[in-house]
Amino acid sequence: MIDIKVIRENPEKFKTASAAKHFNVDIDKLIEVDAELKVIKQKLQDISTDKNRIGKSIPKLAPDEKQAAMSQLAELKENELKYNDELKELQPQFDELMQQVPQPADDDVPLGKDDTENIEIRKEGQIREFDFEPKDHLQLGIDLGIIDIERGVKLAGSRNYFLKGDGALLHWAVLRFSIDLMVNKGYTPMSVPLLMKDEAMRGTGYYPGAEEQTYRMEKDQLNLVGTAEVPLTAYHMGEILDEAELPIKVVGLSSCFRREAGAAGKDTYGLYRIHQFDKVEQVVICENSDDESLKYHNEILANSEAVLQGLGLPYRVVNVCTGDLGRGQAKKFDIETWMPSRENYCETHSASKFYEFQARRMNLRYKDSKTKKNSFCHTLNNTVIASPRVLIPIMELYQNADGSITIPEVLRPYMNNKEVIKKQS
RNA sequence: GGAGAGGUGGCCGAGCGGCUUAAGGCAACGGUUUGCUAAACCGUCGUAGGGGAUAAACCCCUACCCCGGGUUCGAAUCCCGGCCUCUCCGCCA
Incomplete structure (x- = not known):
C-alpha cells in the first residue's frame, strides 16, 4: 500500500x-x-x-x-x-x-509489456555441450524409476507427481543444501504454517489479485500458501520492532500450492509447472531506507547465485520489466537457469524489492531512533531454491551417456555420499 | 469435541455506567545528588488521524482498554456476535 x-x-x-x-x-x-x-x-x-x-x-x-x-x-x-x-x-x-494502487517501479527498471521484454543483465556458467543425444528430465526420471507423473495424476489430477527413491532423496538434498548454505550466511531457519488467513495474504499483497491462483479452505477461511514468503514476511505483522532487531533475515522451507488457473495447456510437460512443490525462501526485513533495500536486494540475489554456483548450474540474471512486475514490487531480478530440454534459460528464482509496500499493508513498523517515530519497515524476498523445478537442469545437465545421473558434489553429503543415480533394480 | 475462566498501555495490574485526561508498580529515557557504581528524589514516558503555531521544541481536537455491532445524554465498564488465550476432561499424529 x-x-x-x-x-x-x-x-x-x-x-x-x-x-x-x-x-x-x-x-x-x-x-x-x-x-x-x-x-x-x-x-x-x-x-x-x-x-x-x-x-x-x-x-x-x-x-x-x-x-x-x-x-x-x-x-x-x-x-x-x-x-x-x-x-x-x-x-x-x-x-x-x-x-x-501499485508500487511505482524504480527508475532503472526497463519499460516493457511482459516477460519477453525483460533485460538480461549477465550470464554465468558454461552451457554443457553433449557428445551424445541427451534425454530430458522426465525421460531420465522414468527410465531411472525416480519420477512417476502417471500415478501423481491418477491420484491427484493433472500437474501432480511422485518422486521415488533417489529422486525423492535428490529433491530433499537440494533443499537441505540450500537451507544449510543460508543458515551459514546468518539467516534464521524457520518452519512455517502453510495455511494463512486472508489478512496475511492481503498484507503481503497477494490479495486482492491472486485469489484464483490460491487453493482455499472455505470451511476454515484459510489459504494454502503459494510461497513461504507469506508466513515469513507477515511473521511480525502488526508489531512495532526494535531498531536493534533489524535487519531480520530468515530462511524458510515450505510446500507451495498453486492452482495455475489460466495456465491450461502451458508447460504441461514434466516437472516444470506443477500444483505442488517445495521451496526454500529468504526474506529480509530492514529499516526504512532505500540504500538498505538496495543493499539487501543485492545480497539476496548473491545468496541465490551462490546456491546455483554451488550446484554448478549455468544461469542468467534478468532485470524484470515494468509490465512483468507484481503490484507491490519496485524492482525484481529473476534468475533463469539453463534447461537443456527447453533449450532456454527458464525462471527458477525471483528476487523482489518492495520498499514499504508490504509493511504498510500489514502495519509492520519499528521504532526509529533518529526520528523517535514509528516507521514502516522495508521488505524483500527471493527464492533460494525451488524443487523439483531445479531438478530439471540438475538431472539434464548431470546426465551421462548410459542414462545415469552424476550427483553434484555438494549434494552428496545429503545422499549418503552416493555419487551416481543409476537405474534401480 | 465437552465444561469453565479470561483478553486493559513496552510489561505487571486496578477500574465494572459520568470524579478516568485509564490508578499504582516495573522497565525505559532526561535531570538533581554523588569520587565511580548503586540508591534516592524530580520530570518525561502509547498509537493514528485532523487542526494551529514554528527554525524546532510545542498546543488543541478526535478515535483507540482484543475485533465488530448494540443499549445510553454518556461505555474500558452493560448486552449480542466473532477472534484469541488459559485450565480441566475426552480424543489423537
Whole structure:
C-alpha cells in the first residue's frame, strides 16, 4: 500500500507508474473520494467534539437546562447519522482503490509489456555441450524409476507427481543444501504454517489479485500458501520492532500450492509447472531506507547465485520489466537457469524489492531512533531454491551417456555420499 | 469435541455506567545528588488521524482498554456476535 499523502502530492506520478506496470487504477477517482472523505471526517469530528462537551455537562445542569441540552444532542445525532451513512459508503470505496494502487517501479527498471521484454543483465556458467543425444528430465526420471507423473495424476489430477527413491532423496538434498548454505550466511531457519488467513495474504499483497491462483479452505477461511514468503514476511505483522532487531533475515522451507488457473495447456510437460512443490525462501526485513533495500536486494540475489554456483548450474540474471512486475514490487531480478530440454534459460528464482509496500499493508513498523517515530519497515524476498523445478537442469545437465545421473558434489553429503543415480533394480 | 475462566498501555495490574485526561508498580529515557557504581528524589514516558503555531521544541481536537455491532445524554465498564488465550476432561499424529 502507498501513503495517501504521497499520492495526493503527485497523482500524475501514480497514473504513469500504474500504466507502466499495466495495472488499471482510477487515481482520479481515488483523489476525489479522498477529498470527500476528508470533509466528512472533519464534520464527524466536530460533531463528536460538541457531543462530548454537552454530554459531560449534563449531570451538572438544572432540569430545564437539561431539556435544552437533550434537544441539541438529538439534532447533532441526526447530523452524525447522515454523515455516517456517507462515510459507510465512501470508506470501502477508498479502501478498495488504495489496495489497488501499485508500487511505482524504480527508475532503472526497463519499460516493457511482459516477460519477453525483460533485460538480461549477465550470464554465468558454461552451457554443457553433449557428445551424445541427451534425454530430458522426465525421460531420465522414468527410465531411472525416480519420477512417476502417471500415478501423481491418477491420484491427484493433472500437474501432480511422485518422486521415488533417489529422486525423492535428490529433491530433499537440494533443499537441505540450500537451507544449510543460508543458515551459514546468518539467516534464521524457520518452519512455517502453510495455511494463512486472508489478512496475511492481503498484507503481503497477494490479495486482492491472486485469489484464483490460491487453493482455499472455505470451511476454515484459510489459504494454502503459494510461497513461504507469506508466513515469513507477515511473521511480525502488526508489531512495532526494535531498531536493534533489524535487519531480520530468515530462511524458510515450505510446500507451495498453486492452482495455475489460466495456465491450461502451458508447460504441461514434466516437472516444470506443477500444483505442488517445495521451496526454500529468504526474506529480509530492514529499516526504512532505500540504500538498505538496495543493499539487501543485492545480497539476496548473491545468496541465490551462490546456491546455483554451488550446484554448478549455468544461469542468467534478468532485470524484470515494468509490465512483468507484481503490484507491490519496485524492482525484481529473476534468475533463469539453463534447461537443456527447453533449450532456454527458464525462471527458477525471483528476487523482489518492495520498499514499504508490504509493511504498510500489514502495519509492520519499528521504532526509529533518529526520528523517535514509528516507521514502516522495508521488505524483500527471493527464492533460494525451488524443487523439483531445479531438478530439471540438475538431472539434464548431470546426465551421462548410459542414462545415469552424476550427483553434484555438494549434494552428496545429503545422499549418503552416493555419487551416481543409476537405474534401480 | 465437552465444561469453565479470561483478553486493559513496552510489561505487571486496578477500574465494572459520568470524579478516568485509564490508578499504582516495573522497565525505559532526561535531570538533581554523588569520587565511580548503586540508591534516592524530580520530570518525561502509547498509537493514528485532523487542526494551529514554528527554525524546532510545542498546543488543541478526535478515535483507540482484543475485533465488530448494540443499549445510553454518556461505555474500558452493560448486552449480542466473532477472534484469541488459559485450565480441566475426552480424543489423537
